[in-house]
Amino acid sequence: MTTTEPTAPPIETPPADRVTEEELARKARRAELTSRWFWRILSYIAVLAIWEFALLDIFSFLRGSPLDPKLLPGPSEVVATFFEIWGEGTMPAAFQATLTRIAVGFGLSFLIGAMIGILMQSKWFEGFFKDAVLISLSAPGLIWVLITAIIFGNRPLGPAIAIILTTFALVTVNVSEGIKALPKDLLDMAKSFQVSVFKRNRQIVIPHLAPYLFTGLRFGFSIAWKVTVLTEVFSSSEGIGFEMRISAVLFDMSEFLTWILAFFFFALFLEKVVLEAIERRYFRWRQAVTAT
C-alpha cells in the first residue's frame, strides 16, 4: 500500500505592510492620551466659562440679593490684572521670597525627617518619636502657623519651623517604610558575589530608597507650599501670602485671585514639568516594568 504524504500548507509570511503589535500598542496609547487630555482641557474650559458668564448670577441668586461684580471678577479680568502685576515686577520678588522660605524650611525638614526615619529603625527611638510623628501628621498646619507667628513674628525662622513641624513626619514615614522594605534578597546576592559595602549601598540601598524619598519630597513639598503661604498671610512683609493679604484687606478681589492664579500655575509647573521630569529620568526602570 502506498500512502501519499499530505502536502504541508504553505508557510504564511506576513505581508510587508502588516501592522505590528508594537505599532498597535503605540496607537492605542496615543488614543488614550489624546482622550485624557481632551477631557482635561474640557474641564478647564467648562470651569472658566461658568465663572465668566454665570457665576455672578448664580451667587446673586443664592444670596437672594445682587452681588457687586467687583467682588467676583471674571477670569478675563483676572488675566488682565495678572499681566498688569507682572509688568510692575512685583511677582518675581514675591515668588523669590516665598520660594526661599520653602527651600530653607523644607530642605531642613527633609534632612531632619530622613534622619528620624533612619533612627526609628531602633526600637527605642521608634518609641521616642512615634507619637511626635503621629501628631505632626494629623495636626492641621494652621496650628503651627499661628504658634510660630505669635512666637517669632516676622522673623525668618518662623516659617521655617512651621514647615518643619508640618512636613518632617511625611519624610520620616516614607524613609522608615523604605528601610523596612530593604530588599534582603538583593543584598544577600551582592554579599555572595563579594560586592563591597559601599557599592551595595550605592547601587541597592539608595536606588531602593529613592522612590520612597521622592514620595516624601512630593507630598512634603505640596504641604510646605500651603504652610509657607499661610505664614506669610499672618506674619510676613513679603511673599505671595503677604500680597494676598494686602489685596484682601483692600477688597481687591481681582488682584487676590491673580495671586491665587499665579500660585496655581507655579505649583502646576513644578508638578508637571520639574517633578515629572525627575521621575522620568530616575525611575525609567519602573516605566519599563509597567510597559510589559
Place this chain on the structure above:
Amino acid sequence: MAEIRIKNLHKEFGVGEDKVVALEDVNLDITGHSFVSIVGPSGCGKSTLLNILTGIETPTSGTVAITSDGHVAAPGYVFQAARLLPWRTVTDNLMFVQEDRSEDTRKRCQRYLEMVQLGDKGTKFPGELSGGMQQRVGIARAFSIEPDVLFMDEPFSHLDAITARALRRELHHMWDETKKMVVFVTHDVGEAVELSNRILVFAKGGRLEDDIQIDLPFPRDPADDEVAVAKAHVLRKFEELDLLAS
C-alpha cells in the same frame, strides 16, 4: 583546581524551644571539575548549606574552606529567583558584580550574555524580560565573574518544563566548556541524574545520608535506559531512607 572542604559543619536557627537544626555534622570534600547535586526533601538544609558556602550565613560550628590552587576561591551564585537589580539594565546587572569596569570586563559580560542567547538584551531592564530570560541573566551574571565554583540553588524550579530543559542543556554545555566546579541544589531527582556526576542525598534535620557517583557519559537523555536506571537507583535510596514520605 577548586576544592571544597567541609568539616563537622553544624548550623542551628533560633534558641530554646524554637531551635531548629538545619545542618548536622556535615563532612564533605568536593574537588575539581565536578558537577555535584544536593538533593533531599524540603527543609533538609540544602539552601542553608549553599548560603554558608557563599558567606551569606555563618555556621554555628565547624569549618568550611573553598580554595582554588591554594587561594580563596571566587564563588558565583545562581539563585532560585533571578535576583536582578530592577533599576539597572541587563548589562549593568552583570557589571554590578565585577571588580572593575574596564572595557575587557564589559566584553566578557557581553560574551556570557551571548552564551545564554541574550546578547541583544543588554540595554533592557529586567522588568522587560520574561521569567526565563531573567533567570538566564542570573546564570550569565554568575558565569561572567568566571568563578572557581558555581553554586546554583534550584535555578530552574520556577520555569516551565521546556525552558528549564533548554537551560539545563545550556548549563551543561557551559560547565563542560569552562571546566568549573558546580554545586547544584535541587529537589528534582531526574534533573540531578541528568546533570551531575555525583549526588549527595540530605535527609530532614540536615544530615548527609548518601553520596552517589553517576558514571554515565554526557549529554544524558532522560528517556535513555541507563539514565532511567540511575534515577530509579537514587529514588530507591530515597525510599530506603524514608525520604519520600517526608
